[in-house]
Amino acid sequence: MAGIVQVGPLWRIASARMPTRWGTFEVIGFERDVSNGTRRVETALALVMGDPTEGVPLLRIHSQCFTGEMLGSLRCDCHDQLEMAMQAIAEEGRGLVIYEYQEGRGIGLMAKLEAYELQDAGLDTVEANHALGFKVDCRDFGLSAAILRDLGIKRVRLLSNNPRKAKALAENGIELVVQLSCEAVPNPHSLAYLRTKKEKMGHTLSLWQGESADQTKALPAVRSRGIASDTSDFNGGDHGRKVDVAWRARGIETQL
Numbered sequence: 001m002a003g004i005v006q007v008g009p010l011w012r013i014a015s016a017r018m019p020t021r022w023g024t025f026e027v028i029g030f031e032r033d034v035s036n037g038t039r040r041v042e043t044a045l046a047l048v049m050g051d052p053t054e055g056v057p058l059l060r061i062h063s064q065c066f067t068g069e070m071l072g073s074l075r076c077d078c079h080d081q082l083e084m085a086m087q088a089i090a091e092e093g094r095g096l097v098i099y100e101y102q103e104g105r106g107i108g109l110m111a112k113l114e115a116y117e118l119q120d121a122g123l124d125t126v127e128a129n130h131a132l133g134f135k136v137d138c139r140d141f142g143l144s145a146a147i148l149r150d151l152g153i154k155r156v157r158l159l160s161n162n163p164r165k166a167k168a169l170a171e172n173g174i175e176l177v178v179q180l181s182c183e184a185v186p187n188p189h190s191l192a193y194l195r196t197k198k199e200k201m202g203h204t205l206s207l208w209q210g211e212s213a214d215q216t217k218a219l220p221a222v223r224s225r226g227i228a229s230d231t232s233d234f235n236g237g238d239h240g241r242k243v244d245v246a247w248r249a250r251g252i253e254t255q256l
């Protein structure tokens with residue numbers, strides 16, 4: 001896992017219009033070669049709305065979650081966070097999501113399932129990664145920083161609860177003007193996982209303690225259109241599903 005990492009140039013593979021239910025983004029595909037003994041290709045998409053070099057755009061760096069985004073898994077908050085970010089960007093008319101192929105914080109889909117199996121046996125997400133021989137988080141976010149530089153973006157407002165992302169951007173010369181909360185409402189299946197992210201990984205999460213759905217509506221913030229207080233509101237459909245999230249634009253003191 002250690003060793004000298006050689007990074008090749010960043011390639012823009014293609015760009016195209018991508019209408020979404022939140023509005024029309026431009027999707028740009030990026031690749032670069034990385035080698036630390038074995039050569040592999042890093043891939044990411046930038047979903048851009050408006051001119052992100054104007055002002056200080058919203059940015060979400062999002063890692064692929066096949067289980068949450070494609071299968072509707074409730075074990076994590078990834079799907080909700082992606083929707084919150086795209087909606088917040090659409091409401092401002094400017095910003096971007098960088099979507100990286102980093103399933104399971106970079107360990108891959110099969111290892112992520114193995115980690116889930118260990119979590120079903122009682123380990124938490126951190127202990128499970130360690131038991132499998134992985135770091136807690138195998139991502140470095142260098143590709144995201146390279147994409148931002150390629151797009152001419154020097155300053156961002158980061159939509160993330162993860163202090164490592166903020167630190168990585170700062171270390172790569174991207175100015176973080178503010179870090180904004182991107183917190184989904186926990187459900188009974190995700191709560192323990194989110195608590196571990198808060199307590200062991202330093203994520204800035206309130207876990208909505210003591211807040212009812214009514215109270216969250218009072219927060220002065222941009223938010224998702226529908227807020228459900230209970231996962232029973234999930235009906236399995238894509239467009240009909242109430243979004244069990246709320247977008248909260250409160251500044252977090254960045255720990256850089």
Ligand SMILES: [Zn+2]
Nearest residue numbers: 065068076078
């Ligand atoms: Zn996930």
